[in-house]
Amino acid sequence: ETGVTQTPRHLVMGMTNKKSLKCEQHLGHNAMYWYKQSAKKPLELMFVYSLEERVENNSVPSRFSPECPNSSHLFLHLHTLQPEDSALYLCASSQGQDNYEQYFGPGTRLTVT
């Protein structure tokens, strides 16, 4: 596979469930990002990892928990979400954390019921 992949592509979960989103990049990049995209709103940066270390957490609620076991993989663990968390969650990667060109995955469409 090439580029940035994300699984699952669609996820429906109840507010009491626990689930995880997975992202994998095959580009040899050393920085990875989680974004939240809601309709008609700007992309919201959630987490940034550079060289597998978290460098930024933009005041994201603790019900979202990231994990970066190596430079190619990124997870977003979800628990006790709220309906307003329903959105498209995008993963991206770049070479370096200075936010040059970012390559995005196709996203996971999350619906919280």
Place this chain on the structure above:
Amino acid sequence: GQNIDQPTEMTATEGAIVQINCTYQTSGFNGLFWYQQHAGEAPTFLSYNVLDGLEEKGRFSSFLSRSKGYSYLLLKELQMKDSASYLCAVRDSNYQLIWGAGTKLIIKP
């Protein structure tokens, strides 16, 4: 605060030219990006401007004026496949990306 403004939606005709504007107010400037995002798909990189002027890449061109805090994306010879959202993003003095909400471009035959 930091802000990126772009029109919510635009409509254009196949074969025509359309200009999508982006104005920004950020703490510092280290480049401006345009991304294209088709419905249900990932954003893909289109262009990067860091100096004033026009960057041309095939049917797409991007212009930057740092003194005016202004950029535009120009799409020529529009095709139906150009129907998508176009996202403007500015990298600020801390190298953080500030995103606009995107412009949905609708192409009509």
